[in-house]
Amino acid sequence: MSDNNRILLFTVGMTFTVALVLGVLFFGLKDAHAKNEAVFNKRAILAAVGNYLPTPVDELSDDQVQEIFEKNVTSTVYLANGETVEGVDAANVKMAKEKKKAEEKRQYPLYTYNNGKEDFYILSVYGNGLWDAIWGNVALKSDGATIAGASFDHKGETPGLGAEIKDNKKWSSQFADKRIYDEDGNFTSVLVRKGGAKDPVYEVDGISGATVTANGVSEMLKTGIAKYSDVLEKIQAKSSKGSGKVGMLLN
């Protein structure tokens, strides 16, 4: 056999074998991957309301996460103008893909978690860090203006620096009980302040060495939560109509 034919035969054989093995492996594991991914995303959503879960989110098993989602979580999909989108599963709304659409067509998922006493509204936000995309889930209390908790994730931030937004639970726990609306009802968002928060209600500490990522989080919250403003106004109206007024007086 000539040299060229041997090379050709080897290449074709190698390509075929590698493609076959990888293909079988990929399709064989596809379901397991999809399930892992779904549980991972659900866990991230639940992490935002971590303070109000019966057990800490890290200690929940995969099955428990699924169970909580079935029993206590409902979801809706909105457009930025506040209209509800029918027939779309919130779990299938990928913020990265939405960002590529025209602004008025973007869909925003809203999850409602009920722990038996109170409703929590979990918003999805998406923005840019230093190297790549960052995203997160922000949970609001039933008044629609106070943060109950937040969880963040990133695609490629530096471990130990920007990646702290995800890894350092102490940092993300700062968001609890911050407010995103001022007393007059204007949207203010929460600022991540380099060198430390100067305001106890509307600011949180930055991360030293990760100023760009921290600024990205500020920007993401500001633009991301604003997309839900119509929905949040409805929620706020609902809560002040109900028991909210008494609650506000007590506060």
Add this chain to the structure above:
Amino acid sequence: MAEATATQEAVQVKPKSEPLFGKKERALITDPLLDNNPITIQVLGICSALAVTTLVVPSVVMSIAVVAVIAFSSLFTSLLRNSIPKQIRLIVQLVIIAFLVTVVELVLKWLAFPVYKQLSVFIGLIITNCIVMGRLEAFAMANKPWRSLMDGIGNGLGYGAILILVAVIREFFGKGTLFAGSSLAMNFIGPGEEYMLNTAATAGIGSYFSWYANNNLMVLPAAAMFIIGIMIWIQRSYNPKLVDIS
């Protein structure tokens, strides 16, 4: 008749000359740990050593992944070494490496999804790790499968040892923790189980270190360069034979 004795001899000699863990095989594993370390002596695989070593846990996972890839790619390359056409051997080696890295990625995604998420970029970059291809070209193409496997494991471990050592130094001095993000997490600065931003300690082992402020240089890639540089320096002054006079 002469032929028959020759085969008999060969059969008798064979187990003697190639025991499973003879001196040479052991040397294949132990040499890369110290005197022929892929990072500190051959200075290969530096890029990933700078990138993943801010925390210990990702470094450990990365080390395991690299050991698996380098060991099996050595084995496969060695098994195929006589049939790989010379002209395309580098491409074939790359395909074997890329194949194994994809397998590692799929398996991680299946069994350890959070770790996969944490490392995804770096796992892909194993393909470009010079150590892997260096060992295939330098060793596996010319040696038998068993020895190639040993050589692969040895070099993977040598890489992993340095990676974890650097990560321990960087995480300890940079963040005051060890194994952060796992169930073994240790926090040396400040109270509580998780690591935290401030260093003001009030109780426990943290109070002995409360004077220490986290060294932010340590979490930057430059720190890994300094640490590896110092390791190279120490190792070569300890063993002058390693100094490259040329």
